[in-house]
Amino acid sequence: MPQMNLVQAVNSALRTEMRNDEDVIVLGEDVGKVGGVFRVTQGLFDEFGDDRVIDTPLAEGGIIGTAIGMALYGLRPVPEIQFSDFIFPAFDQIVSEAAKFRYRSGGEYTVPMVIRTPVGGGIRGGHYHSQSPESLFIHTAGLKVVCPSNPYDAKGLLLSAIRDDDPVLFFEPKRVYRAVKMDVPEDEYTIPIGKAKVVREGEDVTVVGWGAMLFEALASADEVAEEGVSAEVIDLRTLWPVDIDTIVESVKKTGRLVIVHEAPKACGFGAELLSLVTEKAFVHLEAPPVRVTGWDTPFPYTLEMEYLPLQHRITPALLETAKYIP
Amino acid sequence: MASGRDALLEHYRAMYLIRRFEEEAARAYAQGKIGGFLHLYIGQEAIAVGAAAALREGDQVFQTYRDHGISLALGMSAEKGMAELMGKDTGCSRGMGGSMHFFDKEHGFMGGWGIVGGHVAVAAGAAFKSKYLGDENVTLCFFGEGATNIGGFHEGLSLAGLWKLPIVFICENNQYAMGTPMKRTSAISDLTLKAQGYGMHGDRFEGYDVKVVHERVKQAVDRARKGEGPTFIEIETYRFRGHSMSDPAKYRSRAELEERKKKDPLVITKDQLQQAGATIEDLDNIEIQVEEAVKAAVKAADDAEPAKESVMFDSVMATKLGPQNREEAAR
Ligand SMILES: Cc1ncc(C[n+]2csc(CCOP(=O)(O)OP(=O)(O)O)c2C)c(N)n1
Numbered sequence: 136m137p138q139m140n141l142v143q144a145v146n147s148a149l150r151t152e153m154r155n156d157e158d159v160i161v162l163g164e165d166v167g168k169v170g171g172v173f174r175v176t177q178g179l180f181d182e183f184g185d186d187r188v189i190d191t192p193l194a195e196g197g198i199i200g201t202a203i204g205m206a207l208y209g210l211r212p213v214p215e216i217q218f219s220d221f222i223f224p225a226f227d228q229i230v231s232e233a234a235k236f237r238y239r240s241g242g243e244y245t246v247p248m249v250i251r252t253p254v255g256g257g258i259r260g261g262h263y264h265s266q267s268p269e270s271l272f273i274h275t276a277g278l279k280v281v282c283p284s285n286p287y288d289a290k291g292l293l294l295s296a297i298r299d300d301d302p303v304l305f306f307e308p309k310r311v312y313r314a315v316k317m318d319v320p321e322d323e324y325t326i327p328i329g330k331a332k333v334v335r336e337g338e339d340v341t342v343v344g345w346g347a348m349l350f351e352a353l354a355s356a357d358e359v360a361e362e363g364v365s366a367e368v369i370d371l372r373t374l375w376p377v378d379i380d381t382i383v384e385s386v387k388k389t390g391r392l393v394i395v396h397e398a399p400k401a402c403g404f405g406a407e408l409l410s411l412v413t414e415k416a417f418v419h420l421e422a423p424p425v426r427v428t429g430w431d432t433p434f435p436y437t438l439e440m441e442y443l444p445l446q447h448r449i450t451p452a453l454l455e456t457a458k459y460i461p
Numbered sequence: 462m463a464s465g466r467d468a469l470l471e472h473y474r475a476m477y478l479i480r481r482f483e484e485e486a487a488r489a490y491a492q493g494k495i496g497g498f499l500h501l502y503i504g505q506e507a508i509a510v511g512a513a514a515a516l517r518e519g520d521q522v523f524q525t526y527r528d529h530g531i532s533l534a535l536g537m538s539a540e541k542g543m544a545e546l547m548g549k550d551t552g553c554s555r556g557m558g559g560s561m562h563f564f565d566k567e568h569g570f571m572g573g574w575g576i577v578g579g580h581v582a583v584a585a586g587a588a589f590k591s592k593y594l595g596d597e598n599v600t601l602c603f604f605g606e607g608a609t610n611i612g613g614f615h616e617g618l619s620l621a622g623l624w625k626l627p628i629v630f631i632c633e634n635n636q637y638a639m640g641t642p643m644k645r646t647s648a649i650s651d652l653t654l655k656a657q658g659y660g661m662h663g664d665r666f667e668g669y670d671v672k673v674v675h676e677r678v679k680q681a682v683d684r685a686r687k688g689e690g691p692t693f694i695e696i697e698t699y700r701f702r703g704h705s706m707s708d709p710a711k712y713r714s715r716a717e718l719e720e721r722k723k724k725d726p727l728v729i730t731k732d733q734l735q736q737a738g739a740t741i742e743d744l745d746n747i748e749i750q751v752e753e754a755v756k757a758a759v760k761a762a763d764d765a766e767p768a769k770e771s772v773m774f775d776s777v778m779a780t781k782l783g784p785q786n787r788e789e790a791a792r
Contacts, residue, residue: 192646220575436557437767438773439496441770
């Protein structure tokens, strides 16, 4: 089985589905001839030509707006927003149009579009090349939001997303792009949207993460194991619709919960997860749930490694939560 | 009043400073002292220098992420720029902004912008302020040809044209938006047609001769200052490096680059100076002085204190952030 990094896995998913289905179209800034700034769409232009792999002008609102229009008639556009920080010129199209089309047409029309976009920090990109805006889209009813942490999941989830009839925001953790290689089948396979995965079983504390932070959570789980704390690690994979049952089940076992995300704490997705767990498993909680997150500041150019909720911040949170005595 | 030759010598000094600053920035980037993205201005120097020379104190300037050139041309010290690139507290944005987000209030520099098109309407708002207050200041707003496709550009120009604002939009057409040549992303090749659509004056010329840039931008600035409305200027130029340091620029041929380098604005100005009677010594002196200034800037930046966590938390809002973030950060 070939070894792929996340860039190659996403590329493989796109290639697979473009071969399967002529309705799949890729569009975005420099996605064609150049193959994307992260080279995720490399080779697609040569194989599928410029009417299916489209280099657009610099116009995010136009990219997403036209993708919506295509999708209404059954095409399956996969627009790329070069960095998720550049999604805001298209925010209106996503929130006002893509998210509400099905609802306002009484279910008559759907928008089967997948917006692919690199997310998160770790490349010293500063304010506008590092943010994690996922909760803005989760907050908007009508959108699915996916964020794989590894190459295998990325391919399977992207294939599911393209085949899904709803608009999907597909966040690719850019810090992981070339950092991890693993076995990824050349052939097609899917991973269902809406299913989290327990990636490490444990007894004492549950830690939930996604994207690049999943690896930090795993590293912390290893670290605290040396101190006799057994952490259960959940990779959320799909953020919305959220697989809350998997989290709740775990919390019923451990009684303790730590949530990790790069986005700022205030109204980050951790806040929603925490509320849901409190609603569904209040009596099982044995310690106050904890969020380890980015600060409530813009994403900094300097001090990036302090801002990110990395292992050095997750480990103490796990220890304190696991050892908390009411 | 400086003679024509003296003025040109000063232009040369400013362009050479930008060139050498950028080269040293590239070196510092390769050494890992600068992180993230670094967009160099090499090849486009005549535009920043010519345009800055058309301004007077109080005028306001907005630029994209490719912002080192204009900052230096407006008078910011190389030291403040280099320190900003390295994320130091002595940087022009106290190390908070980095390469793409220079600011220099003292010289009217309103910022570099990381979001393409994000500054165009903001610049129009600054020009509105001048009209409203009658302060007779002019706003310059720079962007690339790629930016003329995004909505923010059109909304900004629309308002500026409608309100006849004292603003000059300068499109630095360096032929490529990242890896895509303009002919693949624009249905028209003469971008001043877009100005027409918003009822404003258009002008279009090559930006390799700093004197030409100065004269033509001055005409537009003077018109704006007299209350005769905005101008859109398209200036043909070329960047000698990739879009940013992480771009190997494989989408263009070596031959094309070599051809374009024949119009290096520094070489052109140097030739003009020699024809005007400047001696090799005059030029050498300038180059030596600039060299020293840039070296000193790098050294000062190397030695400066890193950006401060306190600035990071306290500059988010006028109202200070609550303690929870700081406590977490302190752990
Ligand atoms: C809204 C937004 N979309 C995309 C980008 C990424 N990006 C930065 S510069 C650039 C190309 C800009 O080209 P142009 O406007 O011609 O300016 P140049 O860099 O050539 O000076 C792109 C696509 C961004 N920063 N902001």
